[in-house]
Amino acid sequence: GAGVSQSPSNKVTEKGKDVELRCDPISGHTALYWYRQRLGQGLEFLIYFQGNSAPDKSGLPSDRFSAERTGESVSTLTIQRTQQEDSAVYLCASGGLAAYNEQFFGPGTRLTVL
Amino acid sequence: TQLLEQSPQFLSIQEGENLTVYCNSSSVFSSLQWYRQEPGEGPVLLVTVVTGGEVKKLKRLTFQFGDARKDSSLHITAAQPGDTGLYLCAGLSSGTYKYIFGTGTRLKVLA
Numbered sequence: 001g002a003g004v005s006q007s008p009s010n011k012v013t014e015k016g017k018d019v020e021l022r023c024d025p026i027s028g029h030t031a032l033y034w035y036r037q038r039l040g041q042g043l044e045f046l047i048y049f050q051g052n053s054a055p056d057k058s059g060l061p062s063d064r065f066s067a068e069r070t071g072e073s074v075s076t077l078t079i080q081r082t083q084q085e086d087s088a089v090y091l092c093a094s095g096g097l098a099a100y101n102e103q104f105f106g107p108g109t110r111l112t113v114l
Numbered sequence: 115t116q117l118l119e120q121s122p123q124f125l126s127i128q129e130g131e132n133l134t135v136y137c138n139s140s141s142v143f144s145s146l147q148w149y150r151q152e153p154g155e156g157p158v159l160l161v162t163v164v165t166g167g168e169v170k171k172l173k174r175l176t177f178q179f180g181d182a183r184k185d186s187s188l189h190i191t192a193a194q195p196g197d198t199g200l201y202l203c204a205g206l207s208s209g210t211y212k213y214i215f216g217t218g219t220r221l222k223v224l225a
Contacts, residue, residue: 043157043202044215045214045215093156102147102159105155105157108155
């Protein structure tokens with residue numbers, strides 16, 4: 001079966017533009033996470049979706065960041081009015097219902113804001 | 115704010131040597147996971163530890179969860195070049211689904 005896929009793999013944008021990043025989770029996975037990874041660093045939690053429950057948005061760094069997920073399928077992370085400090089790899093992971101289940105990560109989207 | 119500090123940050127060793135990576139926090143976690151990440155890819159789960167004092171072995175890798183569930187260690191015996199990568203620990207905050215990731219340890223094993 002297919003793993004988690006993300007698109008685009010690379011995105012270069014100009015400061016001030018909006019970007020949309022897409023994540024296709026593994027079919028049947030109810031949990032979906034977005035993380036940000038700055039160069040050479042660990043992962044920073046952004047947002048968590050679990051089924052039809054209200055998402056945990058506590059990790060979103062500013063109101064320029066938002067994410068949506070339709071049911072248990074595709075999720076999009078939108079960054080409005082991008083800033084240079086938004087440059088990072090954005091990783092998506094999906095998993096099962098239990099909190100300690102394995103998270104399966106996609107390859108990430110490398111965002112560069114010029 | 116919960117933080118997970120990993121040490122060392124960087125480690126370069128010769129093939130066949132042993133090493134230990136540490137993951138420390140002042141917070142208690144429900145469970146702790148270790149991942150390995152290679153360049154251009156997402157992290158891949160190595161192990162999940164749940165019980166304080168738990169020890170798990172995966173071939174040449176030994177993982178331990180501290181008795182108080184605030185810290186963990188990863189020990190690699192007879193390291194091989196294929197062990198090269200970024201090792202990340204991730205603690206699950208109690209009562210939530212939020213994982214706090216450590217700062218990472220970048221390991222390079224030279225042939």
